[in-house]
Amino acid sequence: MRIVHLIQSAAQIYGAERCVLLETLAQQQHGHDVRALLCHETRMGEAGQHLEDELVRRAVPVERVVATRQVSPRLLYDLGRALKRLRPDVLHSHSMKTDVLALPVARLLGIPLVIEVHGYLHPTDDRRVRLYERLDQWALRHCDAVLVLSRDYEREVAGYGVPAARIHRVPSGIDIAELQHKVGRRDLRRELGLPPPGQGPPVAGMVARLSAEKGHIHFLAALHALQRRGQSVHGVLFGEGPLRAELTERIAALGLTGTVQLAGYVPEVADAYRCLDVLVSCSQFEGLPLNLIEAMALGVPVVAMATGGCADIVEDGSTGKLVPRGDAAALTEALAELCRDPAQRQRYGAQACRRVGERYSLEAWAAGADAAYAAARRHRHGAAP
Numbered sequence: 001m002r003i004v005h006l007i008q009s010a011a012q013i014y015g016a017e018r019c020v021l022l023e024t025l026a027q028q029q030h031g032h033d034v035r036a037l038l039c040h041e042t043r044m045g046e047a048g049q050h051l052e053d054e055l056v057r058r059a060v061p062v063e064r065v066v067a068t069r070q071v072s073p074r075l076l077y078d079l080g081r082a083l084k085r086l087r088p089d090v091l092h093s094h095s096m097k098t099d100v101l102a103l104p105v106a107r108l109l110g111i112p113l114v115i116e117v118h119g120y121l122h123p124t125d126d127r128r129v130r131l132y133e134r135l136d137q138w139a140l141r142h143c144d145a146v147l148v149l150s151r152d153y154e155r156e157v158a159g160y161g162v163p164a165a166r167i168h169r170v171p172s173g174i175d176i177a178e179l180q181h182k183v184g185r186r187d188l189r190r191e192l193g194l195p196p197p198g199q200g201p202p203v204a205g206m207v208a209r210l211s212a213e214k215g216h217i218h219f220l221a222a223l224h225a226l227q228r229r230g231q232s233v234h235g236v237l238f239g240e241g242p243l244r245a246e247l248t249e250r251i252a253a254l255g256l257t258g259t260v261q262l263a264g265y266v267p268e269v270a271d272a273y274r275c276l277d278v279l280v281s282c283s284q285f286e287g288l289p290l291n292l293i294e295a296m297a298l299g300v301p302v303v304a305m306a307t308g309g310c311a312d313i314v315e316d317g318s319t320g321k322l323v324p325r326g327d328a329a330a331l332t333e334a335l336a337e338l339c340r341d342p343a344q345r346q347r348y349g350a351q352a353c354r355r356v357g358e359r360y361s362l363e364a365w366a367a368g369a370d371a372a373y374a375a376a377r378r379h380r381h382g383a384a385p
Contacts, residue, residue, distance in 0.1 A: 001373065002033040004088040006098045009040045009064075010051040012240060012265050014209050016094045016118040017051045018290050019172055023092075023369070024060045026173060026362035030370070035086055039079075039098050040064040080105045090114055090373045096132045099139040106143075112380040114372060115140055116147040117157060119287040119308070137161075145376035147369070149288030150309030166379065168372035171312065172288050173365030176297050176357060182270040183298065189275050192261055194234055201232035202277040202339045204303075207269065207291045210241030210262075215282030215305065215326075217250065222280075222332040224254040226339070233339050235260035238272045273298050277345060278338050283307045284325065293360050296320070296352035301345045303334045313360075319352035 005024060010017045020036065027034045036055050055062045063086070065078040079101055083091065092114045093102045099115050106113040117140070137160040140146050146167050148154045154169050189196060194203055204223070208214040216237060223235045237247065237260065244262065251260050266272045273279060279295040281304040288309030292302055296313070302320035304310040305327070316322035321334035338345055 001089045002035070002087065003027055003090050003092060003373070004035045004037050004083070004086050005092045005094065006037045006039070006102055007051070007094040008097055009038045009049070012050060012209070013054060013267070015287065015290060019116070019118065020051070020094055021054060021058065022172065022174055022290075022362065023365065024055070025058065025175060026366040027369070028060070029362065030366045034060060035088070036060050036062045037079075037082055037086070038062060038064050039075075039095075039101070040066050042066060076101060076105060080109065083109055083111060090376060092116065094118060096136040099143075100132065100135045103139045103142060110380065112145070112373070112376040113143040114145045114147060114376050115143045117149070117153050117287065119153070119285055143376075144379045145372045147372055150312050152308040152311070153287055166375070168368065168375065170365060170368035170372060171309070171360060172290055172293065173360050173362040174290065174293055174297060174356070175362055179270050179294055179297055182268065183274050184271070186266075186268045186271045188263070188266070188268075188271050192236065192263060192275070194236075194275070197277065198342070201234050202342075202345075203234045203236060203275065204278040204280055204335060204339060205236035205238060205276045206280050206282070207238045207272050207295070208281070208283070209239050210237065210243040210247060212243060213283060213285045215284050216243065216247055218282040218305070218326070218328045218331055219280050220247070220250055220254055220256060220260065221328045222335050223256060223260060225328075225332045226336055227256065227259060229336075231336055231340065233259075233335070236263050236275065237261070238263045238266050238269075240265040269294065270298060273300050276300055278303055278335065280331075280335065281305060281307075281310055282331065283310065286310055288312065293356055296349075297356040297360075299349035299353045301338060301348035301352060303331065303338060305331065315355070318348070319355050320348050
């Protein structure tokens with residue numbers, strides 16, 4: 001089967017982009033002919049090539065359509081021309097903009113369209129983003145199949161009016177062996193001036209884009225509360241994003257300047273996870289966060305708010321600690337408990353590693369995607385013209 005993955009270009013590799021990298025790998029291993037088609041945003045300049053460069057490095061054939069404006073007749077024409085040339089059996093879209101662009105083109109060409117929902121950034125005051133969300137919900141209602149990552153997103157998509165028969169819950173898979181192989185490329189504890197494991201205060205951190213929906217403020221509030229109690233915990237924030245300046249100011253205002261570091265975007269993500277004694281997730285809106293799955297695969301215990309797919313991944317008291325979304329006090333207590341108990345961290349980490357191996361392999365994801373693609377092709381070819 002020839003599969004084309006459609007996504008906007010990206011300067012960094014975060015959730016949706018990492019899904020594309022993992023999913024193309026899984027499908028190549030299953031013998032499919034897999035291509036990537038990028039909607040390249042010229043406003044990003046050369047910074048927008050990061051995803052493309054990584055796909056090429058992994059031997060995934062890549063093509064571009066160039067977007068000089070948000071939406072234009074020329075962009076729709078170029079997308080249609082590229083798809084006519086590629087002749088995919090299935091078109092798999094990963095971003096709001098490409099979902100909206102792909103629907104009319106796929107309909108015109110008779111190509112089954114599968115949309116994967118990675119999550120929205122709501123609530124937002126940005127009228128343009130709200131417009132895209134409404135258009136995306138329209139695309140979800142009219143595409144041939146919708147892939148969702150979690151039970152929470154399954155309920156949300158159904159609420160948009162998507163028929164249950166067209167919703168397929170397929171949790172993300174990861175290449176566990178490759179991730180484990182990448183550990184040790186950088187000693188980030190040494191680079192950041194942190195003590196070796198077991199030789200100082202524990203290190204808790206987040207690996208996430210610095211944006212409002214990731215909830216970094218809850219993490220900082222928890223560290224501030226622990227500091228006031230006299231419990232010493234180092235904090236590290238891996239990632240870049242629009243909130244960097246605001247978070248820098250908040251760290252200073254809370255008196256955490258010597259305690260919390262903004263480490264920036266680190267491509268060696270396996271070493272970022274292994275740098276931590278505890279990974280924290282405070283997201284307010286989430287699909288199925290790969291950072292939790294990957295950290296757990298490396299034996300790193302987690303504390304997560306029960307947002308979206310986080311509640312599917314983390315088993316409270318077994319593979320980590322799960323607290324209510326937005327509950328900073330509960331987050332503080334869970335983090336305090338894990339940070340003062342190395343034996344519990346080791347036990348949770350070992351159980352988490354086993355659970356990821358059972359549930360979140362690339363093989364399991366590929367099998368689920370194949371079933372969704374088959375349903376999409378039946379829907380498209382059986383649908384009335």
